[in-house]
Structures are given as structure tokens and as C-alpha cells.
Amino acid sequence: MAQIAKGPRPRYARKGANPTLETIEYVLGALQKSDGPISRNRILATLARWGHSTTRPSLNAALAFLGGEGMVAEGSKGLIWVPEASTQLLEAIRKGLHL
Amino acid sequence: MGLRARAIVLSAAAAESLLRLERSPDQASGSIARRVRSLRSILLADCLHGEVVKQDRIPKALKDKYGLENLFVEDLPSFWRLLCTIVRDRGERYLVVVGLWIIGHTIVGFQGAAAELGSSPRPLDSVSAALVTLSRRGRGLNSGSWQGWGPTLK
Numbered sequence: 725m726a727q728i729a730k731g732p733r734p735r736y737a738r739k740g741a742n743p744t745l746e747t748i749e750y751v752l753g754a755l756q757k758s759d760g761p762i763s764r765n766r767i768l769a770t771l772a773r774w775g776h777s778t779t780r781p782s783l784n785a786a787l788a789f790l791g792g793e794g795m796v797a798e799g800s801k802g803l804i805w806v807p808e809a810s811t812q813l814l815e816a817i818r819k820g821l822h823l
Numbered sequence: 824m825g826l827r828a829r830a831i832v833l834s835a836a837a838a839e840s841l842l843r844l845e846r847s848p849d850q851a852s853g854s855i856a857r858r859v860r861s862l863r864s865i866l867l868a869d870c871l872h873g874e875v876v877k878q879d880r881i882p883k884a885l886k887d888k889y890g891l892e893n894l895f896v897e898d899l900p901s902f903w904r905l906l907c908t909i910v911r912d913r914g915e916r917y918l919v920v921v922g923l924w925i926i927g928h929t930i931v932g933f934q935g936a937a938a939e940l941g942s943s944p945r946p947l948d949s950v951s952a953a954l955v956t957l958s959r960r961g962r963g964l965n966s967g968s969w970q971g972w973g974p975t976l977k
Contacts, residue, residue, distance in 0.1 A: 759877050759878055759879075760875040760877060760878075760893075761871050761875060787826075791825070791826040792914075793914050794911035794912075794913075794914040794915050794916050795911065796826055797826050797827070797828065797870050797871070797909050797916050798825065798826035798827075798871075799827075799869045799870045799871025799872065800869045800871055800872065801871040801875065802871070803826075804871060804893060804909065806909055806910060806911045806916050807892040807893070807910055807911070808910065808911055808912075809910035809911060809912045809917070809919075810889055810890030810910070811890075812834075812888065812889050812890065813834070813889055813890070813908070813910050813917075813919050814912060816832050816833070816834045816835065816919050817832050817910075817912050817917050817919065818912075820832045820833050820834060820835065820838060820919075821832070821833045821838040821841075822830050822831065822832055822833070823830075823831040823832070823833055823859070823860070823862075823863045823866075823920065
């Protein structure tokens with residue numbers, strides 16, 4: 725069996741921006757608990773209040789990871805958690821008219 | 824802003840409303856439909872462009888029907904509003920337009936809209952009826968005085 729000599733290159737993690745699973749979960753929690761779109765500064769402040777401060781590069785890496793999975797959207801008003809589509813909305817996405 | 828929506832999809836109710844607006848000979852209806860079409864590029868560039876409806880202000884009727892967890896309102900001509908939500912499917916974000924409505928801040932605004940469109944308010948389906956009921960009870964989208972009505976075109 726051929727051995728894989730080299731591991732895959734990380735897509736989101738970089739030196740100095742390598743959030744732990746705990747940090748990612750905290751970021752997701754901050755987004756889910758907010759009432760609407762929130763800024764990165766607000767997420768950093770919320771994490772600090774929860775006793776889990778992180779750096780901005782780590783937050784950016786966590787958001788890039790969550791965004792890559794479609795779980796976060798960003799717009800002019802900030803960041804928002806994107807829920808999984810319900811059955812009714814799934815039907816609209818798959819069969820509905822596109823604008 | 825890299826984390827955008829992949830596409831904008833119309834729900835069955837919204838597609839029906841848009842079709843009716845586009846088919847109507849009324850000038851106001853045409854301008855509403857054109858504005859909806861022109862919102863495509865704006866919403867694809869900025870999926871949070873509209874006014875945010877707070878979670879506790881999302882009408883229960885819409886929550887029950889679509890399971891909404893977020894709702895955005897875009898202003899359209901003649902006191903119409905476009906209601907959309909952002910959801911994900913298979914790791915992709917989609918903006919789903921759940922409805923096109925006449926929603927006036929006040930009764931005067933609503934009467935103006937109805938007069939402009941030359942028709943009387945008539946709820947389209949159960950969700951519209953529920954919105955009308957909510958607004959009559961003083962519980963609208965973002966404030967207590969909003970009036971919600973379904974599409975009024977014949």
C-alpha cells in the first residue's frame with residue numbers, strides 16, 4: 725500500500741491563527757445567541773465576557789471555517805448565524821423560482 | 824464581505840405574488856415587480872441589506888409555516904415590502920424570499936397604498952390572514968403599529 729508522504733495543507737489554520745474547537749464553539753455560540761447581525765468586535769467582546777478571549781486572527785480563522793461550511797453569512801450589518809433550511813424552505817430552494 | 828448568499832430563491836407564495844404583479848397592467852404593480860428584480864444584484868452583494876426583524880418580532884405565522892430564525896425586510900414602492908430569510912443547504916447559503924406584502928407603518932399609510940393600487944385589502948393565504956390578525960392586535964413586524972396585508976391585486 726502506498727504511503728502518503730505529506731499531510732494535507734490546512735485550508736483555514738495558519739501560524740498564529742489556529743483556533744481550538746472550543747473557540748469555534750464559543751464563536752458559534754456568540755452568533756447563535758445574538759438577536760441579529762453582530763460585528764467581529766462584538767464577538768470578541770462577548771468571548772472575553774465569557775472568559776474565553778481570543779485574538780482577532782484566530783476569530784477570523786474560525787469565521788472563515790464556519791463560513792466555508794455555510795454556517796455564517798456576512799453583510800453590511802455584520803455577521804449572522806445561518807440556520808439549516810427547514811423542509812418547506814428546502815423545497816423552495818430545490819424547486820422554487822430563482823430571482 | 825466574502826460570506827455571501829449563493830442565490831436568491833422565491834417561495835411559492837412570493838413567486839405567485841411576483842407573477843401577478845408582473846402580469847398586472849397597473850403601473851404601480853410594474854414598478855414593484857421591477858424593483859424586486861433589481862434587488863437581485865443588491866442582495867447577492869450584501870445578503871444583510873434589508874432591515875433586520877428581531878427574533879422575537881418575527882410573526883408566529885411565518886415561524887410556523889417556514890421555521891424562520893431570521894427575517895429581513897426590503898422596502899418596495901407603494902408601501903410594499905419584500906420579506907426574506909437566509910438559510911443554508913448542503914453548505915451553501917441561500918436567501919429565500921418568503922413573501923411580498925403591503926405593510927404600512929400606519930393605517931393612513933395602508934389606505935394610501937390601497938388607494939394607489941386601486942384595490943381593497945384582501946389576504947392571499949393563511950399567513951397573510953395571520954399577519955392581518957397580528958397587526959390588528961397591535962403586534963406587527965418591528966413595532967406595535969405595523970399593519971400587515973397580503974397582496975391586494977385582483
